[in-house]
Amino acid sequence: MARIQKEDFDAAVEIRRLTANDYRVGGIVTFIGVARGESRGEDIVRLEFECYPEMAEKELNRLEEEARVRFDILNCLVIHRVGEIPAGANIVLIVVTSVHRAQAFDACEWLIDELKKRVPIWKKEYAHSGAWWVEDHP
Amino acid sequence: MARLRLFAAVREKAGVDALDVALAEPLPLRDFLTLASEKAGVALPVIMNNSLLYAINGNVRGLDSPVGPSDEVAVLPPMSGGV
Known part of the structure; x- marks a missing residue:
């Protein structure tokens, strides 16, 4: 079940929760996105993420469901x-479990790529010189 | 009441995050946005331009889609979640 939350996450706790008692798991792929301290040649002090809460959580759950259908994986979060x-600091966590590694790597990459395109979340970067909303997909 | 919700850069440009609009009958989304921009005193291109997507009740829809009297319309600037 996907989550949108203000507080930080603990990847180890989430991995344990996702894999508990599932002895089919042969591989766990994780992606953690972290707030970069540099953008456009400037030092970034902090980021602000805004979302459309009702739709964002729904879209994240749709992505998880699609990933389970599209790839031969056991579970994802x-x-x-x-x-x-x-x-x-941490921004985003993706965990994918599978019997063999290849599908988990593919699913993890697909999830972060699709998240950036489809989930209504917006990032504002705060530098010493000012702040701006990011509107591209690097 | 139909409700218009704005986010991120569009919210800041418009100076408003939500607006209720009374509709007697369903309107195409483009007409709803025109009506809402007049009511909010916001220039139409701020909330209707090629870089924006729209959601009606949480599902992405085109400008010809109907907006009903109790629907929620969200204006979605280019998304930039993740990293």
Whole structure:
């Protein structure tokens, strides 16, 4: 079940929860997105993530469901933080479990790519010189 | 009441995050946005331009889609979640 939350996540706890008692798991792929301290050649002090809460959580859950159908995986989880996030802190966690590694790597990459395109979450970067909303997909 | 919700850069440009609009009958989304921009005193291109997507009740829809009297319309600037 995907989550949008203000508080930080603990990847180890989430992995344990996702894999508990599932002895089919042969591989766990994780992606953790972290707030970069640099953008457009400037030091970034913090990020702010805004979302359309009702739709964002629904879209994240749709992504998880699609990933389970599209790839030969056992399970997956996406957590995205919102609110103010200082440079260096966690933003997003994706965990994918599978019997063999290849499908888990593919699913994890697909999930982060689709999240960036489809989930109504917006990032604002705060530098010393000002702040701006990011509207591209690097 | 139909409700218009704005987010991120569009919310800041418009200076408003939500607006209720009374509708007697369903309107195409483009007409709803025109009506809402007049009511909010916001220039139409702020909430209707090629870089924006729209959701009606949480599902992405085109400008010809109908908006009913109790629907929620969201204006979605280019998304930038993740990293």
